[in-house]
Amino acid sequence: MSTASLSHRAADPRPDETLRFLRASVTAVCNLNCVYCPKDAGMENHVPAGLRGQRLPTAAYLRAMAAIAQTGVVGGIAFTGGEPTLNPDLPMLVAAARGWYRRVELTTNGRMLPERLPEIAEHLDVIKVSLDAADRGLSHAIMRGQRADHDRALDAIRLALRAGLTVGVNVVVMRRNLPQIAAVIRTVADLHAEADTGTAYVSLLDLYYTPSTRRLWLQEFVPLDALAGRLADELGDGVEQHRKGCVIRWFSYGGVQIRVKDSHESTYRGERCRTCTRYCQEGFYGLKLSVEGWLTPCPTGAEHLGVHLAAGLDDAGLAERIAPLAKELTATTATPDSFQRFLTSNDITLDESGRRTLLPLTVLPGIAS
Ligand SMILES: C[S@@+](CC[C@H](N)C(=O)[O-])C[C@H]1O[C@@H](n2cnc3c(N)ncnc32)[C@H](O)[C@@H]1O
Numbered sequence: 001m002s003t004a005s006l007s008h009r010a011a012d013p014r015p016d017e018t019l020r021f022l023r024a025s026v027t028a029v030c031n032l033n034c035v036y037c038p039k040d041a042g043m044e045n046h047v048p049a050g051l052r053g054q055r056l057p058t059a060a061y062l063r064a065m066a067a068i069a070q071t072g073v074v075g076g077i078a079f080t081g082g083e084p085t086l087n088p089d090l091p092m093l094v095a096a097a098r099g100w101y102r103r104v105e106l107t108t109n110g111r112m113l114p115e116r117l118p119e120i121a122e123h124l125d126v127i128k129v130s131l132d133a134a135d136r137g138l139s140h141a142i143m144r145g146q147r148a149d150h151d152r153a154l155d156a157i158r159l160a161l162r163a164g165l166t167v168g169v170n171v172v173v174m175r176r177n178l179p180q181i182a183a184v185i186r187t188v189a190d191l192h193a194e195a196d197t198g199t200a201y202v203s204l205l206d207l208y209y210t211p212s213t214r215r216l217w218l219q220e221f222v223p224l225d226a227l228a229g230r231l232a233d234e235l236g237d238g239v240e241q242h243r244k245g246c247v248i249r250w251f252s253y254g255g256v257q258i259r260v261k262d263s264h265e266s267t268y269r270g271e272r273c274r275t276c277t278r279y280c281q282e283g284f285y286g287l288k289l290s291v292e293g294w295l296t297p298c299p300t301g302a303e304h305l306g307v308h309l310a311a312g313l314d315d316a317g318l319a320e321r322i323a324p325l326a327k328e329l330t331a332t333t334a335t336p337d338s339f340q341r342f343l344t345s346n347d348i349t350l351d352e353s354g355r356r357t358l359l360p361l362t363v364l365p366g367i368a369s
């Protein structure tokens, strides 16, 4: 199938505010080495050390995906990794997900997407491509791959738009790429205009902290509420979306939507992790399934918070293990002080210099209202 000929309904970039996601990590390896990405913590493949590397057979992974959908508590699925396009069974996993989940998303660095897209496009609602700068040199310095990787990411965005998909471009905001944000937005607007189909948005992500990336975080963190304020000055107030206790602001520029999640707002947490001091701005939005079959709401491999959906379990066994986590997801509440608790417990004083960094910045010069 040619992706150029695919006629696809473009999903709204904003998922229904009540929708929870399964973040399905389908590989623990990656073909890039981005500066901010916690490889030692498994990137987004969260699993206790004792299980790491014990990959589930694809048939067992599929049964776990189906059993999680059957709880009715998680309606969307987002494929991630490592780099999910490195899993040769990705087309099978994505096609199966289409039958069980209302919304199917994939996050990728785009490097392999030109080869992969024809097999998966028709099953996807949203594809998220990571691109941290419009400048090739800076982009390369952040992802630490080959120089061609930047162009591969642009090709991925172009092809996904041409396939009629909703394409989100993920930008991890740091001090070093802050001056590039306007250029990324313009690049995406140009690619969208050129494709003349599909839907494009840019997602500005806050840099999350892990112990191994502490130094980088202290140097590079930018509070996104300040950035949202700056965008509002230039693009108008935008639209506010409340999702599981978090505020997400949406702006619009040149046919492209811009998504900013407030990094200081409260997160949704369950009873067991209300006082946790880890950086967890995600909260209990959903569940995460590692390639080893570890199911957890937690962005760490904490053993007491997850369950192992081992290959030998029958349907009843799977349902029994998943049920308490699914129930917990429905009983989460906002925890407004989670970011402050993280700062205090890690002995970090946010000196507001991140905000000052923003002051001279015009995010989108020339269009300020
Ligand atoms: C872990 S990656 C996995 C999927 C794929 N390899 C990719 O890069 O798109 C998923 C997303 O997390 C983002 N990410 C990784 N480390 C991060 C960090 N420390 N803070 C914020 N986002 C991060 C990446 O930029 C990417 O958009």
Ligand code: SF4
Pocket (backbone or CB within 6 Å): 030, 031, 032, 033, 034, 037, 038, 043, 044, 081, 082, 083, 109, 130, 143
């Ligand atoms: S491409 Fe994705 S998984 Fe790989 S290092 Fe970068 S952010 Fe991490």
